[in-house]
Amino acid sequence: MVATLYLASGSPRRRELLTQIGVPFAPLALAIDETPAPDEAPAAYVERLARDKASAGLARLADAGQAVVLGADTTVVLDGRILGKPGNRAEALAMLQALGGREHEVLTAVALAGAGRCMARVVRSRVAFRPLDAAEAEAYWATGEPLDKAGGYAIQGFAAVFVSHLEGSYSAVVGLPLCETAQLLAEFGISCWQPQSQ
Numbered sequence: 728m729v730a731t732l733y734l735a736s737g738s739p740r741r742r743e744l745l746t747q748i749g750v751p752f753a754p755l756a757l758a759i760d761e762t763p764a765p766d767e768a769p770a771a772y773v774e775r776l777a778r779d780k781a782s783a784g785l786a787r788l789a790d791a792g793q794a795v796v797l798g799a800d801t802t803v804v805l806d807g808r809i810l811g812k813p814g815n816r817a818e819a820l821a822m823l824q825a826l827g828g829r830e831h832e833v834l835t836a837v838a839l840a841g842a843g844r845c846m847a848r849v850v851r852s853r854v855a856f857r858p859l860d861a862a863e864a865e866a867y868w869a870t871g872e873p874l875d876k877a878g879g880y881a882i883q884g885f886a887a888v889f890v891s892h893l894e895g896s897y898s899a900v901v902g903l904p905l906c907e908t909a910q911l912l913a914e915f916g917i918s919c920w921q922p923q924s925q
C-alpha cells in the first residue's frame with residue numbers, strides 16, 4: 728500500500744514545488760522554533776530543522792503508520808553567518824545591502840519521516856547578486872516580498888533582477904530541491920509524475 732504524504736510546511740512555495748512534480752499530498756500546519764543553537768553550523772542547522780518538522784508532523788498524525796511526512800528548511804549563508812527571515816524593514820535592508828555585489832550560499836534541507844525512519848538531504852547552492860544601492864533595497868522592501876523569505880529575498884519573484892549567477896539547484900533556493908526530493912520520495916515508495924486524479 729502506498730503511504731499518504733503529508734507536507735509539514737506553511738510555505739506556499741513548497742506546496743507549488745511539490746505540485747509541480749506531480750506528487751499529491753495533504754498539508755500539515757506546524758509551529759517549530761527556528762532559533763539556531765549556539766555555534767551551530769548552517770548545514771547542521773537546516774538539516775536539524777527539516778528533520779524536526781518531519782518528525783513533529785509525524786508525531787501529530789493519528790494514522791502515522793501509513794504516513795510519510797516531508798519537512799524542509801532553507802537558509803541564506805553569508806560569510807558563514809546564517810541570515811534567516813528579516814523581522815522588520817531595517818533588518819531586511821541590512822541583509823539586502825550585505826548581499827549586494829557578493830556571492831552567498833543558500834542551504835536547503837529536505838527530510839522525510841515515516842515507517843520508523845527519517846532520511847534527509849542537504850543541498851548547497853551559490854547565488855551571486857549584482858551590486859545594489861540603498862534606493863533599490865528600499866524599493867524592493869516596498870514590494871512586500873522580503874518579509875517571509877530567508878535572506879530577505881525571493882529569487883522566484885522581483886529579486887530575480889538582482890541575481891547575476893546561480894550555481895546549484897534553483898528549486899532548492901526557492902524552498903525545495905526537487906531532484907533530491909524525488910529521490911527521497913522514491914525511497915519511501917512514493918513516485919512523482921502521478922496523474923492528478925490519484
Ligand SMILES: Cc1cn([C@H]2C[C@H](O)[C@@H](COP(=O)(O)OP(=O)(O)OP(=O)(O)O)O2)c(=O)[nH]c1=O
Binds near residue numbers: 736738801876
Ligand atoms: C532564498 C529564498 C527563500 N525563499 C523562502 C523559502 C522558504 O519559504 C523561506 C525560508 O523559510 P523556512 O523556514 O525554510 O520555511 P517557511 O517558514 O516559509 O515554511 P515552513 O517552515 O512552514 O516549511 O524563504 C524563497 O521563497 N525564495 C528565495 O529565493
